[in-house]
Structure formats: structure tokens, C-alpha cells
Amino acid sequence: xxxxxxxxxxxxxxxxxxxxxxxxxxxxxxxxxxxxxxxxxxxxxxxxxxxxxxxxxxxxxxxxxxxxxxxxxxxxxxxxxxxxxxxxxxxxxxxxxxxxxxxxxxxxxxxxxxxxxxxxxxxxxxxxxxxxxxxxxxxxxxxxxxxxxxxxxxxxxxxxxxxxxxxxxxxxxxxxxxxxxxxxxxxxxxxxxxxxxxxxxxx
Amino acid sequence: xxxxxxxxxxxxxxxxxxxxxxxxxxxxxxxxxxxxxxxxxxxxxxxxxxxxxxxxxxxxxxxxxxxxxxxxxxxxxxxxxxxxxxxxxxxxxxxxxxxxxxxxxxxxxxxxxxxxxxxxxxxxxxxxxxxxxxxxxxxxxxxxxxxxxxxxxxxxxxxxxxxxxxxxxxxxxxxxxxxxxxxxxxxxxxxxxxxxxxxxxxxxxxxxxxxxxxxxxxxxxxxxxxxxxxxxxxxxxxxxxxxxxxxxxxxxxxxxxxxxxxxxxxxxxxxxxxxxxxxxxxxxxxxxxxxxxxxxxxxxxxxxxxxxxxxxxxxxxx
Numbered sequence: 001x002x003x004x005x006x007x008x009x010x011x012x013x014x015x016x017x018x019x020x021x022x023x024x025x026x027x028x029x030x031x032x033x034x035x036x037x038x039x040x041x042x043x044x045x046x047x048x049x050x051x052x053x054x055x056x057x058x059x060x061x062x063x064x065x066x067x068x069x070x071x072x073x074x075x076x077x078x079x080x081x082x083x084x085x086x087x088x089x090x091x092x093x094x095x096x097x098x099x100x101x102x103x104x105x106x107x108x109x110x111x112x113x114x115x116x117x118x119x120x121x122x123x124x125x126x127x128x129x130x131x132x133x134x135x136x137x138x139x140x141x142x143x144x145x146x147x148x149x150x151x152x153x154x155x156x157x158x159x160x161x162x163x164x165x166x167x168x169x170x171x172x173x174x175x176x177x178x179x180x181x182x183x184x185x186x187x188x189x190x191x192x193x194x195x196x197x198x199x200x201x202x203x
Numbered sequence: 204x205x206x207x208x209x210x211x212x213x214x215x216x217x218x219x220x221x222x223x224x225x226x227x228x229x230x231x232x233x234x235x236x237x238x239x240x241x242x243x244x245x246x247x248x249x250x251x252x253x254x255x256x257x258x259x260x261x262x263x264x265x266x267x268x269x270x271x272x273x274x275x276x277x278x279x280x281x282x283x284x285x286x287x288x289x290x291x292x293x294x295x296x297x298x299x300x301x302x303x304x305x306x307x308x309x310x311x312x313x314x315x316x317x318x319x320x321x322x323x324x325x326x327x328x329x330x331x332x333x334x335x336x337x338x339x340x341x342x343x344x345x346x347x348x349x350x351x352x353x354x355x356x357x358x359x360x361x362x363x364x365x366x367x368x369x370x371x372x373x374x375x376x377x378x379x380x381x382x383x384x385x386x387x388x389x390x391x392x393x394x395x396x397x398x399x400x401x402x403x404x405x406x407x408x409x410x411x412x413x414x415x416x417x418x419x420x421x422x423x424x425x426x427x428x429x430x431x432x433x434x435x436x437x438x439x440x441x442x443x444x445x446x447x448x449x450x451x452x453x454x455x456x457x458x459x460x461x462x463x464x465x466x467x468x469x470x471x472x473x474x475x476x477x478x479x480x481x482x483x484x485x486x487x488x489x490x491x492x493x494x495x496x497x498x499x500x501x502x503x504x505x506x507x508x509x510x511x512x513x514x515x516x517x518x519x520x521x
Contacts, residue, residue: 007300029306032208036216036307074302078207084370084378098209098369102305105208109302118300131231133243137292140247141254145296148248148255156259171262176396179256179271183280183397184405186252190245197244 009062010117016060021120022127028112032105040093046100053107060115070110071103078102118142144189152182204272204360204383205297205312208305212367215438219363220310222434223291226318229426230287238285249281250292257293261393269389274316274356275349276394278325279341280401280408283427286321311363314434315356322427324352338402339510341409342395346502349394350387354491357383362438372442384494391502399509 011017016024031049038045057067082098119142126135155178163174211219234246253273260268273293278286291313297303304312331344361379365372401408 032305032307033213036209036211037213070302074207077205078209081210081364081370084374087371087374101209102207105305105307106302109208109298109306113300113302118296121299131228133231133235133246134227134288134292136243137246137250137288138295140244141250141292141296144248144251145254148251149258152255152259172392173396173400175259175261176393177400179259179393180397180400180404182256183249183252183401184408186248187245187408190248191241193244193248194241 007113007118009066009114012061012115014059014061014115016056016111016115021116022124024112024116025121025124028108031108035101035104035108038101040097043097043100046104049104050107053104053111056111057107060111062111062114067107067110067114070114071106074106074110075103078106140193144186147189148182148186151185152178155181204316204357205294205304206308206315206360206363208307210305210364210367210369211308211311212369215363215367216307216311218437219308219314219434222430222437223310223313223318226287226322226427226430227291227313229423229430230284230291233284233423234288245281246285246288247292249277249285250289250296253277253289253293254296261389263389269386269393271393271397272316272320272353272390274320275324275328275345275352275390276397278321279328279345279348279394279398283322283325284423286325287317290317290321311360315359315363318427319359319431319434320352320356323355323431324348327351339506341402342398342506342510343499343502345398346391346395346505347499349391350384350498350502351495353383353387353390354380359434359438362435362442365442366438376442380491384491388498388501391498392505395502395505395509 035046035049057064078099082095082102085094085098086092119139122135122139122142125138159174159178238246253271253276256271256273258270260270263269274286274290277289281289294304294309294312294316298306298309298312325348328344328348331347332340334340335343357379358376361370361372361375364370364379365375370378398409
């Protein structure tokens, strides 16, 4: 049971957490769109948004260390692509601007995801007429992601406790077996869930 | 390959989102028509499975590790439309729960990995497994398709980055495609190993009724093929073409230039006369062609090593 890193802080109690999910989603979208559309000649707007975001983060009482780690974890791909911008004329300016833009957007999304439970977001999406099949898929996925991650970790633990460090070629086959078991178990679970859903009068 | 916010300009993001919404819409419609109700929960569970499987790391040389992407695995096990839904669900959750992949780039990510990766990969799988029979053919096809889907998705991703003027095409294509030609080898290997393991323990999961869609469906081929072609035409071909106005000319020919396309297609490259540009394109395509043949041979050898001779294939799986 070490999957609580998945969404640990989205159910805290703070003014930000209490705000309605629809409002937060709209504000986050608007901020991201504004930042994406920002012309390169106005970098100060980024600083202003970042200051507001830091204030929101403090208000939300999510540990700042956790937020910083989340943003940094997502940064490598940003740096990787922005690095490609260095190879063209005016590279440095573009590089800094890109990294700034992406980091601010990342902050917005990290804050949104850590102040709003996914089930609330899903309810908003449902109200916004997302197709029913997709909503069902997403809610079932959210419900069972924790179960399956748990199961995968349990299988991994069982395997490491039974084997010495294997050669690499063996390791791949063993891990592939774990993944295939995970699929088999999830499809069996899906059958049981369907039976349970029918028993409770689904459709 | 998750594009974060800030790399795509508004035109590219909106175009890609429109393509992704159409693709997802087609997939949902087909699932509603053809998916038996008892398989509906499997979509959610498969999405959770792909998510959990992406967290399992495979050791690669030098202390680094890679993980499964899973578009082709999902397409082989569940069919192309279900794969589009499953991959989209995974991407939506990764975006909204973990900020992995930007919300303004969600459409582009769904189009690249779900539609191009899933359906495009499935098409490759479908064709190759027709040509080579039995479980052996299924394994060769899946390994090759997994590699192709990774590379195709990365080329689309490079096209989107370049048509947003974030990165120049002559830099983006070799970097993205080159890296993903290596990543794709890992993806193909994992897909093959997982499929072989499933075939060993529960072969009936690979059986015909596992493919929920009718064998021949021209509607789906037209819809998905048209979408993928349109996406490549909008994002990749104006950049890859040696005549930057190639798309304009097509648009003129088809008579819809005045309406929408003209503002949607940005000037591909203001500084187009980079010396050696053609060579980069030529070199990349040559490397791509050689790489494709090598990977197909590798998939063949791997399947030879893993599948016992004369193993009964999944009956009738196309």
C-alpha cells in the first residue's frame, strides 16, 4: 500500500479545496490558455501569474515541498524539448521563455490536481455532456487504478522475495509475466464487476 | 511523448483537439454499436491496467529503465476502437490527476498516442498478421506494430511542435523520431513478451470474440484512415514536402482554400533555405527505411525464439 502518492492531498480542507470544481477547472483552463497565447514580448505576465499561483499554493495548505517535487518531476521533458529550441537563432531567449511558460502551466495543473478530487472533476465533465461511455470508463478506471497498482506492487514484492537478482534477459521475461498476469486479473475482475453491476440493476 | 502546455500554439492545439474529438467520437460510437454490454467494465479496467503497467519499470542498460506505452497491446487485446477509448482515458487521467501532459495539448496527445498510435498500430498489426499465420505471425505483427506505432506517434508529435514554431522541423524530426526508434524497440519487446505470456496462460483472451468489432467495416476504415491522413496532411506533410505550398495547392485544387485552411496552416519555415535541409530529410527517411526493415527482421527472430514451432495461433484473429 504505497500508492497514496497518487492523490494524497486532493481531499484536504482549505478555501481552495472548498471552491467548486467547475470554477477551478474553468479558471485553470483560462490561465493555461492565457499563458499559451502569451506573445514572447511580455514575459512579465508570467511572473505575475506565478506570484498568484504561489499565493494560491500557500492558501491551499498542500505542503510546498510536495508541489515543488511534482513540478520538478515533470520538468525533464520540458527541458528536453526546450533544449531543441537552443539549436535555432535567438535560441536562448526562446529557451527561457518556453521553460517559463511551461513551468507556469505545470504549476497551474499541479495545483488543480492536488486541490480537486478527480471524482469531482469527473462530475463536472459529466455535467458538461461528456459521452456516458467515456464517463463510465473514466470512473471505473479511477476506482480501480489504486487496486491494480496495489496488485502490481504486491506481485513485484512477491517476485523479489522469491528470486535473487536475475540476469537481465530473465528479468524482462519475469516482469512481462507480471504485466500479463495483471491484464488477466483485470479482465477477470471486469467480469465480476459486470456481474455485480447487473445484480444492482445497471441498465 | 506527453506534450506539456506551452509548446503548441493555438492553431495547432485547436486543430489537433478537433481531430482527437472526432477520433474519440468515432471510437465511442463504434463501441456503443458493437461492444457487448458485458465488456463495458473491461474498458475501465483495461485503462487502469495500462496505467498500472506504465508504472512497472523494465531495466535498460546503464541503470536507466523504460516502461510500456501500451497502445498496440490494448489494440491487439481489445480492438482498435476500444484502444482509442482506453488510451484517451489514461491520458485524461494523467493530465487531470498528475499534470502529466498539458490540458491545452490534451487533444494533440490523444490524437498522437490514441488515434495514430492505437489505430495506426492496429492497422500495421492487422496487415502483417494476415500475411504470417498463427501465433508466430501474431507475435511478429504485434512487435513490429508496437515499434511502428511509437515512431508514427513521435513523427506526428514532431510535426505538431514544428508547425507551432516551437522547434524547427529539421531539428524536431531527427531528434524525436531518432529517440523513439530506440524507445520503440523496447516497446516492441515488452509487447511481444507480454502477449506471449498471455498466450501461454490464458490463450482464450486472444480468441476471436475478444475482438469486439465486425471483421470488415468500411465505415471505420474510412473514418479512421481519413482522420489519420488529415492529421498527417496538416501537421507533417507541409513541413516534409520540398514544396512548402504543396498543401496550399491541394487546398486550391479542392476549392476550400478560402474558407479555413489558409489561416490554419502556418508558413512552414520562414528560414527555409537551410543548407543541408534536404539532406537531413533524406537522411532521416533513409535511416527510417533501414530501421524499419531491421526491426521487422528483429521481430521475426524474436518470435522464432519465443514461439514454439507449430504453436496453434489464435484462431481467426485477423
